[in-house]
Amino acid sequence: xxxxxxxxxxxxxxxxxxxxxxxxxxxxxxxxxxxxxxxxxxxxxxxxxxxxxxxxxxxxxxxxxxxxxxxxxxxxxxxxxxxxxxxxxxxxxxxxxxxxxxxxxxxxxxxxxxxxxxxxxxxxxxxxxxxxxxxxxxxxxxxxxxxxxxxxxxxxxxxxxxxxxxxxxxxxxxxxxxxxxxxxxxxxxxxxxxxxxxxxxxxxxxxxxxxxxxxxxxxxxxxxxxxxxxxxxxxxx
Amino acid sequence: xxxxxxxxxxxxxxxxxxxxxxxxxxxxxxxxxxxxxxxxxxxxxxxxxxxxxxxxxxxxxxxxxxxxxxxxxxxxxxxxxxxxxxxxxxxxxxxxxxxxxxxxxxxxxxxxxxxxxxxxxxxxxxxxxxxxxxxxxxxxxxxxxxxxxxxxxxxxxxxxxxxxxxxxxxxxxxxxxxxxxxxxxxxxxxxxxxxxxxxxxxxxxxxxxxxxxxxxxxxxxxxxxxxxxxxxxxxxx
DNA sequence: CCAAAAGTGTTCGCCGTACACCCATGA
DNA sequence: TCATGGGTGTACGGCGAACACTTTTGG
Numbered sequence: 001x002x003x004x005x006x007x008x009x010x011x012x013x014x015x016x017x018x019x020x021x022x023x024x025x026x027x028x029x030x031x032x033x034x035x036x037x038x039x040x041x042x043x044x045x046x047x048x049x050x051x052x053x054x055x056x057x058x059x060x061x062x063x064x065x066x067x068x069x070x071x072x073x074x075x076x077x078x079x080x081x082x083x084x085x086x087x088x089x090x091x092x093x094x095x096x097x098x099x100x101x102x103x104x105x106x107x108x109x110x111x112x113x114x115x116x117x118x119x120x121x122x123x124x125x126x127x128x129x130x131x132x133x134x135x136x137x138x139x140x141x142x143x144x145x146x147x148x149x150x151x152x153x154x155x156x157x158x159x160x161x162x163x164x165x166x167x168x169x170x171x172x173x174x175x176x177x178x179x180x181x182x183x184x185x186x187x188x189x190x191x192x193x194x195x196x197x198x199x200x201x202x203x204x205x206x207x208x209x210x211x212x213x214x215x216x217x218x219x220x221x222x223x224x225x226x227x228x229x230x231x232x233x234x235x236x237x
Numbered sequence: 238x239x240x241x242x243x244x245x246x247x248x249x250x251x252x253x254x255x256x257x258x259x260x261x262x263x264x265x266x267x268x269x270x271x272x273x274x275x276x277x278x279x280x281x282x283x284x285x286x287x288x289x290x291x292x293x294x295x296x297x298x299x300x301x302x303x304x305x306x307x308x309x310x311x312x313x314x315x316x317x318x319x320x321x322x323x324x325x326x327x328x329x330x331x332x333x334x335x336x337x338x339x340x341x342x343x344x345x346x347x348x349x350x351x352x353x354x355x356x357x358x359x360x361x362x363x364x365x366x367x368x369x370x371x372x373x374x375x376x377x378x379x380x381x382x383x384x385x386x387x388x389x390x391x392x393x394x395x396x397x398x399x400x401x402x403x404x405x406x407x408x409x410x411x412x413x414x415x416x417x418x419x420x421x422x423x424x425x426x427x428x429x430x431x432x433x434x435x436x437x438x439x440x441x442x443x444x445x446x447x448x449x450x451x452x453x454x455x456x457x458x459x460x461x462x463x464x465x466x467x468x469x470x471x472x473x474x
Numbered sequence: 475c476c477a478a479a480a481g482t483g484t485t486c487g488c489c490g491t492a493c494a495c496c497c498a499t500g501a
Numbered sequence: 502t503c504a505t506g507g508g509t510g511t512a513c514g515g516c517g518a519a520c521a522c523t524t525t526t527g528g
Contacts, residue, residue, distance in 0.1 A: 010280055011333045014292040016253035019336060043247055055251040062325030062336070086323045086338050088299030096248045097295070099256060101323050169507070186509070187491065209506040210499040236490055406480070423482070424518070446479040448525040473517055 020093075020100040021065045022053040022137065024084070024144035025074070027109030028161040032126040033177040034109065035141065036073070037133070039121045044095040045134040051141070052122065053100070066103040073120050075113030080160040081105040085143055092136050100136075104144040106160035152178050156197065156233050159218040167205050167213035168192070179237050191236055197223045257330075257337040258302045259290040259374065261321065261381035262311070264346030264361060265398040270414040271346065271361040272378065273310070274368070278358050281332040282371040288378070289359065290337070303340040310357050312350030317397040318342040322380055329373050337373075341381040343397035389415050393434065393470050396455040404442050404450035405429070416474050428473055434460045 025036040037049050054069045056062065066081055084102040092100070109124065117123075125131065130141065151157050158174055159166075172188045192198060199219050204212035223233070262273040274286050291306045293299065303318055321339040329337070346361065354360075362368065367378065388394050395411050396403075409425050429435060436456050441449035460470070 011255055011292075011335070014255055015295045017256050017293060018248055018251055019254050019256070055248075056254060056325070056336075058252045058334070059327055061327055062323055065325075083323060086299055086320060088293070088302075088338075090296055090298055098248070099293075099299070101325075167507090184492075185507085186493085189508080190510090191490090206499090210501080211497070211505080211507050212499080213507060404480090421519075422480085423520085426481080427483090428517090443527095446525090447527045448478085448480050450480060 018096060018098040019056040020053050020098050021056060021062065021069055022051040022100050022102050022140060023066060023069055023073075023081075024051060024102060024104040024141055025070065026104065026106050026144070026148065026161060027112075027124060028174050028177060029109045029124065031173050031177060032128070033161075033174075034124040034126050035130060036112075036117070036122050037125050037131070039123065040134075041121050044093075048134050049131045050134045051102075051137045052120070056101075062101055066101075066105075070103075070105055073116060073122060074107065075116050076107055076111060079105050079107055080157060084140065084147060087136055087140065089136065094135075100140075102140040102143070104147060106148075106157060108161065108163055110163055149178060153235050153237055154233055156218060156223055165201060165203070165205075165215040165217055167208075167215055169208070169213050170205075171216075175235065175237070181237065183237070187236070195226070195231075195233065197226060197233075255333060255335040256293040257290050257335050258293060258299065258306055259288040259337050259339050259377060260303060260306055260310075260318075261288060261339060261341040261378055262307065263341065263343050263381070263385065263398060264349075265411050265414060266346045266361065268410050268414060269363040269365070270398075270411075271363050272367060273349075273354070273359050274362050274370070276358045276360065277371075281330075285371050286368045287371045288339075288374045289357070293338075299338055303338075303342075307340075307342055310353060310359060311344065312353050313344055313348060316342050316344055317394060321377065321384060324373055324377065326373065331372075337377075339377040339380070341384060343385075343394055345398065345400055347400055386415060390472050390474055391470055393455060393460060402438065402440070402442075402452040402454055404445075404452055406445070406450050407442075408453070412472065412474070418474065420474070424473070432463070432468075432470065434463060434470075 027034045027036065036052065038052050040046050040048055040050055052069060052073045054065065056065045060068065062083065066083070067077070067079070070079060070081060071077055081103055084104050087100045087102065090097060092098070127145065130138070132138070133141070152175065158171065158178070161174060162170060168189055171192065172183055172185065175188070176182055197219050198216045201215040201217060203215045205215055206212040264271045264273065273289065275289050277283050277285055277287055289306060289310045291302065293302045297305065299320065303320070304314070304316070307316060307318060308314055318340055321341050324337045324339065327334060329335070364382065367375070369375070370378070389412065395408065395415070398411060399407060405426055408429065409420055409422065412425070413419055434456050435453045438452040438454060440452045442452055443449040
């Protein structure tokens, strides 16, 4: 007899609940922070906009469910993702009592599987133009944005939203999008370069200017080494 | 027919889960940060130490469940409490698949109902001497401490752990306990008083010294007013 | 009168912030 | 050659950090 069965009677008297996972998926493109949203072609709330979600299965952890749902929509694995909050208002979902656990993910918008996204009727929407969302999904989005703004200051999470090679103007533009604020070029560069975790490449990006801007790469190992020495990532905003 | 029934069939195919709420309850006494822990006189894991917990009922929100559990143990309402994290490893509870949502609470250790606490076989334990805990409760405690340390720097949550009248040496001792660090008396006072949210009372506390230390009170209204003007609470640690 | 805790100001260095001009190049 | 975006350095003020002596009073 497994230990799992030994006390099952003690739990039996309690209620069980549906548990959903909803994903707030951020991307960055054309100088704007964007969210991947679903135009629902299924019930409930068919025809309305919502976050990508799904139900927690019997034999998967919460994190596994989050990654599964993200993978099913984007074809991406090994993505920066973290749990945000659990939402348990009794009537948050008019279809049934469902507890939802929100996750937020940062992805490089170039990498996702466009076919899968199309199949799911998912669309990138700039955060300045988010359509009305079902249930409490808008609240989840607001929490996620708040969290992103907290984290981007003190952890190198911004790089998750960019290609592995990026230019400093791109990086600055990303931070400006996250904080809806223009930043001083000289101060921004001084700040980020002084941390010593960016590698300058020999190559230039020439799409956006005649002069061209040097590519940089985030050096994960360097960052870990610095962290181990008591260093803290910090961008002045 | 209520909308609640309209889509219930769509959900039916999914699994339901037990949801538990576990509370990390902090108090401050004798210069030490303490946790309220249960010596379990019930199954499962009878005789072992754990956090206070309970199951989510059918018609209560997560927050309501958290407050119910806290109230049942301490007799306290209107307590500072916030959701921490959801824990969903498949085998985290060997008795059954249970998703647990942790909450952390800050209480004034003088105010709790000692009878109730005794009935539940609950005990205050300094954070430096936490006994082994069941399941992943130790992990929850570690997360809560981390969260407390983050919050106490930037929000006036420390006062929740003190009586409404307190002295500056008491307050400093609290911060020293939270961060396991001795602080400079002059800098600490300058810092906290310059924010202008503490009211000095005419009364002195004379238990701890011959000279006596003036009582202060946290002025909630003042704090809200300052916050509305764009002020941010900040203690240099 | 003395031990023990409360209370009080100043100096220094660094970091965040403001700010303006030259460079490279494709059209 | 000129328009466009990329790239660079310096000066100032404020805040966090370090630091030592006086005051009060019960025993």
